[in-house]
Amino acid sequence: MFLQKTLAIVNSELELFKLKIQYPSPFQNRNNNLPSSPLYLTDETFLVEIMELVSGLFLIKRVVTHTGKESPLAEIGRTFEWLFNIKLGDIHKKHENVICRKANKRTEFLDLLRKVIIEESEKKGYL
Structure with missing residues (x-):
């Protein structure tokens, strides 16, 4: 049987x-x-750094869907996955990992982005 x-x-x-x-x-x-994205992250980029961007965009509520509604965290995360050909895994868990990090680590990547933009501006003579 x-x-x-x-x-x-x-x-x-x-x-x-x-x-x-x-x-x-x-x-x-x-x-x-969907065509695959031509963009990839370098080996020096960690997924938690991308999650800082995803979390920030979600929390500031400036990303909306095609209907004008606030975009869900997972949708923003999935878009970054497509954009950089990565897998974030459990986006809600990764978001919480960003939020609950120690204060000096919480926005480490965003702080680095801010720093390099300021340096480039100063290098080009903009004050």
Whole structure:
């Protein structure tokens, strides 16, 4: 009996496989229609640094959906995943990890971005 059920499952999988070959479009993942981003992060960039950006944009509430509603944290995170070809994993957990970091580490990457922008401005003579 067990072998008959196993054989039936295998036969069903083979039939599904044949259908995927014969009619591939219904089986395609719709997300694959998006072109992949040409951008990648260097090895020196940590995911928690990107999460500082994601968390900041979410908390400031300046990112909206196409309907004008406030964008959910996960949607902002998924967009950054696509943008930089990364996987953040559990975005809500990573967001909490950013928020609960020690005060001197909480915005370390954002502080670095601020610093390099100020340095570039001063280097070019803007005060």
